Amino acid sequence: MSSTHLFDTYARMAVRFVRGEGVWLFDDQGERYLDALSGIAVCSLGHAHPQLAEALCDQAKTLWHTANIAHLPMQECLAAGLCAISGLDRVFLSNSGLEAVECAIKIARRHASAQHIEQPAILVASESFHGRSLASLSASGSAAIQEGFGPLVGEFIRVPFGDCEAATHAFRTHPNLVAALIEPVQGEGGVRVAPAGYLTHLRGLCDQHDALLMLDEIQCGMARTGRWFGYQHEPGLLPDVVTIAKALGNGMPIGACLATEKVAGLLPVGSHGTTFGGNPLACRVGLEVLAVMRSDHICERAETMGKRLLEQLQTQLSGHPHIVEIRGRGLMVGIEFDVDVAELKTRALHHKLIINVTRGRIIRLLPPLIVDETHIEQIVDTLAKVIEEHFADQAS
Ligand SMILES: *Cc1c(COP(=O)(O)O)cnc(C)c1O
Numbered sequence: 456m457s458s459t460h461l462f463d464t465y466a467r468m469a470v471r472f473v474r475g476e477g478v479w480l481f482d483d484q485g486e487r488y489l490d491a492l493s494g495i496a497v498c499s500l501g502h503a504h505p506q507l508a509e510a511l512c513d514q515a516k517t518l519w520h521t522a523n524i525a526h527l528p529m530q531e532c533l534a535a536g537l538c539a540i541s542g543l544d545r546v547f548l549s550n551s552g553l554e555a556v557e558c559a560i561k562i563a564r565r566h567a568s569a570q571h572i573e574q575p576a577i578l579v580a581s582e583s584f585h586g587r588s589l590a591s592l593s594a595s596g597s598a599a600i601q602e603g604f605g606p607l608v609g610e611f612i613r614v615p616f617g618d619c620e621a622a623t624h625a626f627r628t629h630p631n632l633v634a635a636l637i638e639p640v641q642g643e644g645g646v647r648v649a650p651a652g653y654l655t656h657l658r659g660l661c662d663q664h665d666a667l668l669m670l671d672e673i674q675c676g677m678a679r680t681g682r683w684f685g686y687q688h689e690p691g692l693l694p695d696v697v698t699i700a701k702a703l704g705n706g707m708p709i710g711a712c713l714a715t716e717k718v719a720g721l722l723p724v725g726s727h728g729t730t731f732g733g734n735p736l737a738c739r740v741g742l743e744v745l746a747v748m749r750s751d752h753i754c755e756r757a758e759t760m761g762k763r764l765l766e767q768l769q770t771q772l773s774g775h776p777h778i779v780e781i782r783g784r785g786l787m788v789g790i791e792f793d794v795d796v797a798e799l800k801t802r803a804l805h806h807k808l809i810i811n812v813t814r815g816r817i818i819r820l821l822p823p824l825i826v827d828e829t830h831i832e833q834i835v836d837t838l839a840k841v842i843e844e845h846f847a848d849q850a851s
Pocket residue numbers: 551552553554556584585586587638642643671672673674675700701
């Protein structure tokens with residue numbers, strides 16, 4: 456199934472999807488699959504959502520693009536909506552997640568230069584993932600995605616995720632730290648939820664050292680964890696910068712870097728830009744995503760269904776000799792094994808279930824936030840079967 460004309464950058468599954476509807480994907484043979492991955496936390500409202508499709512078609516007949524040479528009312532509306540749900544004041548619209556991260560890193564650099572810090576550093580976490588541009592892959596905590604791309608962009612100080620003391624120590628020993636860039640729930644790193652109090656601790660350190668708290672919510676944001684943003688599980692916490700993308704467009708490419716008024720002021724006229732970012736097609740869909748998420752109470756749904764998924768997995772799978780932990784928040788759930796289980800992905804596919812295995816040992820579930828009880832049951836039952844089969848085969 457390999458193509459002769461595409462770069463070989465992806466290990467693709469042996470299936471061709473041609474259509475989607477709600478939580479379902481259909482292949483070119485007409486077979487139906489339950490999607491428990493949502494294109495990696497992107498299609499949170501499901502595939503081919505009628506209201507989103509309608510909005511996109513309507514916009515396609517109205518205005519596609521003008522570049523950022525003039526005011527675009529659609530951008531203003533979307534930015535207002537994002538500020539309302541985040542508590543932040545300003546938005547820079549991009550086309551992808553890594554571009555939002557790139558914007559955040561540039562903000563940190565400007566913050567440093569305003570303080571005349573010539574060799575600034577950013578605090579990042581082990582197992583983090585922030586994208587694959589040179590700066591964002593340098594910020595990521597994975598040797599595999601950095602390999603062969605050196606020299607990396609400096610300087611990132613890496614500390615164990617969730618470890619308050621390590622972060623305190625890093626700020627004490629690196630006076631050049633100007634920001635912390637952290638995922639409230641790590642995605643690629645294996646669905647690791649920041650321990651309670653961790654982000655608030657980082658907030659305190661950043662305040663104390665005049666550094667920016669920058670949270671990467673590209674995977675865990677936009678209602679995935681049961682709140683609009685992962686940091687909203689921490690009472691009263693407000694970061695300086697938040698990056699989002701993935702579910703914001705439900706498949707339409709769009710990202711955003713959100714910031715406080717003061718921090719957004721670090722990027723004045725001419726200091727940053729993009730051709731496509733904030734284009735009316737993407738903004739219209741983003742606006743509609745927000746509207747649907749609001750009217751359908753998607754945050755509450757993600758919370759309820761997420762609890763259900765986690766509980767049912769724990770009931771059915773706990774005690775399995777190779778399962779180390781079943782964890783998650785909202786509809787972001789991970790099942791960690793003590794052995795390599797990358798093969799489960801293919802096995803699940805044979806059972807018409809789409810899942811992901813990250814870091815070789817952790818099943819990652821990111822179903823659409825519109826799942827109901829029957830879908831949850833099907834995910835859990837199928838997974839239990841797939842895991843049982845896998846280890847039975849291993850034993851024989
Ligand atoms: C996916 C992801 C990114 C990168 O987003 P792209 O749109 O693929 O560039 C960055 N950070 C996190 C946490 C992500 O999950």
